[in-house]
Amino acid sequence: xxxxxxxxxxxxxxxxxxxxxxxxxxxxxxxxxxxxxxxxxxxxxxxxxxxxxxxxxxxxxxxxxxxxxxxxxxxxxxxxxxxxxxxxxxxxxxxxxxxxxxxxxxxxxxxxxxxxxxxxxxxxxxxxxxxxxxxxxxxxxxxxxxxxxxxxxxxxxxxxxxxxxxxxxxxxxxxxxxxxxxxxxxxxxxxxxxxxxxxxxxxxxxxxxxxxxx
Amino acid sequence: xxxxxxxxxxxxxxxxxxxxxxxxxxxxxxxxxxxxxxxxxxxxxxxxxxxxxxxxxxxxxxxxxxxxxxxxxxxxxxxxxxxxxxxxxxxxxxxxxxxxxxxxxxxxxxxxxxxxxxxxxxxxxxxxxxxxxxxxxxxxxxxxxxxxxxxxxxxxxxxxxxxxxxxxxxxxxxxxxxxxxxxxxxxxxxxxxxxxxxxxxxxxxxxxxxxxxxxxxxxxxxxxxxxxxxxxxxxxxxxxxxxxxxxxxxxxxxxxxxxxxxxxxxxxxxxxxxxxxxxxxxxxxxxxxxxxxxxxxxxxxxxxxxxxxxxxxxxxxxxxxxxxxxxxxxxxxxxxxxxxxxxxxxxxxxxxxxxxxxxxxxxxxxxxxxxxxxxxxxxxxxxxxxxxxxxxxxxxxxxxxxxxxxxxxxxxxxxxxxxxxxxxxxxxxxxxxxxxxxxxxxxxxxxxxxxxxxxxxxxxxxxxxxxxxxxxxx
Numbered sequence: 001x002x003x004x005x006x007x008x009x010x011x012x013x014x015x016x017x018x019x020x021x022x023x024x025x026x027x028x029x030x031x032x033x034x035x036x037x038x039x040x041x042x043x044x045x046x047x048x049x050x051x052x053x054x055x056x057x058x059x060x061x062x063x064x065x066x067x068x069x070x071x072x073x074x075x076x077x078x079x080x081x082x083x084x085x086x087x088x089x090x091x092x093x094x095x096x097x098x099x100x101x102x103x104x105x106x107x108x109x110x111x112x113x114x115x116x117x118x119x120x121x122x123x124x125x126x127x128x129x130x131x132x133x134x135x136x137x138x139x140x141x142x143x144x145x146x147x148x149x150x151x152x153x154x155x156x157x158x159x160x161x162x163x164x165x166x167x168x169x170x171x172x173x174x175x176x177x178x179x180x181x182x183x184x185x186x187x188x189x190x191x192x193x194x195x196x197x198x199x200x201x202x203x204x205x206x207x208x209x210x211x212x213x214x
Numbered sequence: 215x216x217x218x219x220x221x222x223x224x225x226x227x228x229x230x231x232x233x234x235x236x237x238x239x240x241x242x243x244x245x246x247x248x249x250x251x252x253x254x255x256x257x258x259x260x261x262x263x264x265x266x267x268x269x270x271x272x273x274x275x276x277x278x279x280x281x282x283x284x285x286x287x288x289x290x291x292x293x294x295x296x297x298x299x300x301x302x303x304x305x306x307x308x309x310x311x312x313x314x315x316x317x318x319x320x321x322x323x324x325x326x327x328x329x330x331x332x333x334x335x336x337x338x339x340x341x342x343x344x345x346x347x348x349x350x351x352x353x354x355x356x357x358x359x360x361x362x363x364x365x366x367x368x369x370x371x372x373x374x375x376x377x378x379x380x381x382x383x384x385x386x387x388x389x390x391x392x393x394x395x396x397x398x399x400x401x402x403x404x405x406x407x408x409x410x411x412x413x414x415x416x417x418x419x420x421x422x423x424x425x426x427x428x429x430x431x432x433x434x435x436x437x438x439x440x441x442x443x444x445x446x447x448x449x450x451x452x453x454x455x456x457x458x459x460x461x462x463x464x465x466x467x468x469x470x471x472x473x474x475x476x477x478x479x480x481x482x483x484x485x486x487x488x489x490x491x492x493x494x495x496x497x498x499x500x501x502x503x504x505x506x507x508x509x510x511x512x513x514x515x516x517x518x519x520x521x522x523x524x525x526x527x528x529x530x531x532x533x534x535x536x537x538x539x540x541x542x543x544x545x546x547x548x549x550x551x552x553x554x555x556x557x558x559x560x561x562x563x564x565x566x567x568x569x570x571x572x573x574x575x576x577x578x579x580x581x582x583x584x585x586x587x588x589x590x591x592x593x594x595x596x597x598x599x600x601x602x603x604x605x606x607x608x609x610x611x612x613x614x615x616x617x618x619x620x621x622x623x624x625x626x627x628x629x630x631x632x633x634x635x636x637x638x639x640x641x642x643x644x645x646x647x648x649x650x651x652x653x654x655x656x657x658x659x660x661x662x663x664x665x666x667x668x669x670x671x672x673x674x675x676x677x678x679x680x681x682x683x684x685x686x687x688x
Binding site: 054055056057058059060061062065076077078084085086087088089090091092093094095096100101103104105106107108113116117120121124125126127178179180181182207208 | 566567568569570571573574577578582583584585586587588589594597598600603614615616617618619620621622623624625638661663664667668669670671685686687688
């Protein structure tokens with residue numbers, strides 16, 4: 001087996017012809033149209049996903065909630081939410097099927113604390129999914145975060161303002177989200193592994209919960 | 215195997231080491247002087263290398279040393295340290311006697327069957343002693359006094375046979391029998407040098423010439439009468455450590471904190487407990503003491519665990535003034551739970567989660583880590599009051615009141631212009647009786663699309679007719 005085969009098999013490199021065969025670990029987002037374009041068929045595990053949006057309330061959390069709810073019900077460890085812009089509203093989140101007793105909400109005004117916590121969450125093995133609202137994030141800490149994520153099997157989501165769209169980023173997956181209406185969003189995949197950017201993906205985003213989930 | 219066997223552990227530098235901590239290879243020369251400052255009582259290896267000897271006057275010693283740490287003797291501190299050492303050995307021996315100022319007497323015979331023979335037991339005791347780091351000499355004896363004399367003057371005499379113990383005692387010079395000084399001089403003048411010579415003289419003649427005290431002393435060498443006072447482990451853990459310097463930075467407290475945590479670990483081990491919460495009190499010269507609470511989600515007694523959590527808590531704590539002393543108090547403890555039943559290793563993910571939570575609580579502070587909540591209160595803001603984690607995580611699954619509400623809620627409603635919005639649904643009226651609050655809570659909630667910024671909002675018309683932004687469908 002050549003080194004090239006090994007790297008291809010482990011998903012480190014991929015060729016233009018057979019990128020669909022590359023194995024990438026992922027957890028389904030449960031939005032079929034989105035899973036179809038995400039490498040591995042869902043949110044990448046052991047990697048950082050960046051979601052860029054303009055204002056809170058465009059569906060940035062609703063996009064993630066089906067996956068987060070499923071993790072909270074099935075996986076051990078904590079689901080960590082850091083620095084949400086407003087208070088997470090339990091009754092509304094429970095309606096999405098989120099098991100609130102597995103969720104920890106952390107407030108760390110100092111960026112150092114946040115990075116330390118993210119690092120510990122990934123290295124102790126005590127987390128099942130990580131979600132953080134961050135704005136500024138320098139290259140070096142971002143790189144550290146991605147490396148720490150690679151050591152775990154945990155999906156890390158960073159919700160960031162869209163003004164960072166043009167910045168280079170080491171994140172494995174970058175999405176730009178813009179709301180078209182209350183229940184429709186447009187998604188542009190700015191960067192993904194084993195594939196090219198995808199633009200103009202229209203997605204129906206429910207207000208309260210996924211249709212097939214009570 | 216003899217049925218009576220005692221182990222005596224002598225700590226030759228206990229007074230010095232309880233003042234400066236167990237000696238390290240690269241330590242500065244250290245001197246312990248008497249209260250009057252007239253005499254060097256003990257000195258460490260670094261000082262001995264510069265030819266300082268106990269009994270010198272301090273000023274002579276200063277001439278020999280360039281850099282030196284000096285402290286007066288503190289009998290109380292030495293006594294406390296002796297008790298701590300006894301506590302550390304308690305796991306290996308239930309019958310320990312404190313022989314002030316610097317010795318411990320362990321009743322070995324009953325322990326041997328329990329620990330699988332003398333060698334295994336001695337090995338265990340010695341491992342523990344080496345771990346503690348204090349200089350020690352030990353010896354076995356068939357009587358307490360014999361063990362003590364051998365430990366002091368013929369250390370490492372670890373043969374349990376009575377005959378070899380007696381032979382070793384016979385070899386001891388008379389000045390090493392701890393006889394009253396006047397007797398020792400007289401006996402030496404009579405040409406007696408070794409214990410053997412003394413032992414061969416008839417006791418009644420010795421009694422006639424030297425009085426009863428000498429006879430008693432010699433008989434004690436053969437009698438099983440124990441020395442010192444029995445040791446009992448303390449019921450509460452509360453320790454104080456005076457710092458040899460004034461600590462201005464929280465990070466410089468870590469090293470002394472480790473020492474106290476080691477004592478705590480020994481204490482918890484003996485009591486078969488784990489600690490859930492500790493309180494540190496940092497004493498300052500003038501200001502009132504600073505209180506630092508440290509909590510672990512799952513009880514633990516490991517020094518490293520507590521040290522990590524403590525250093526995180528200290529980093530968060532600005533010191534108002536330099537710290538002169540540390541106090542450690544065990545606030546909450548619980549019986550140890552054994553993980554032996556965990557054959558499949560399924561408990562370990564939980565242990566990881568608990569460790570992570572402890573770390574987060576220590577770094578961010580207990581008020582900065584919460585859990586979302588969905589309570590039964592009809593008013594949204596009250597229903598989702600976050601839960602603090604200081605009381606631990608709810609063990610039983612709770613039934614949440616899920617409602618068709620947004621995912622994020624504003625802390626205070628924000629006035630808006632209705633013109634920016636397109637109303638999508640509702641209104642959903644939430645009303646409570648006057649018994650809940652005055653004036654009664656009555657709001658109409660609607661889902662609305664803010665078309666300028668493209669956000670899905672949750673608006674409420676309050677009783678005064680004004681519209682507010684209350685939630686966000688993020």
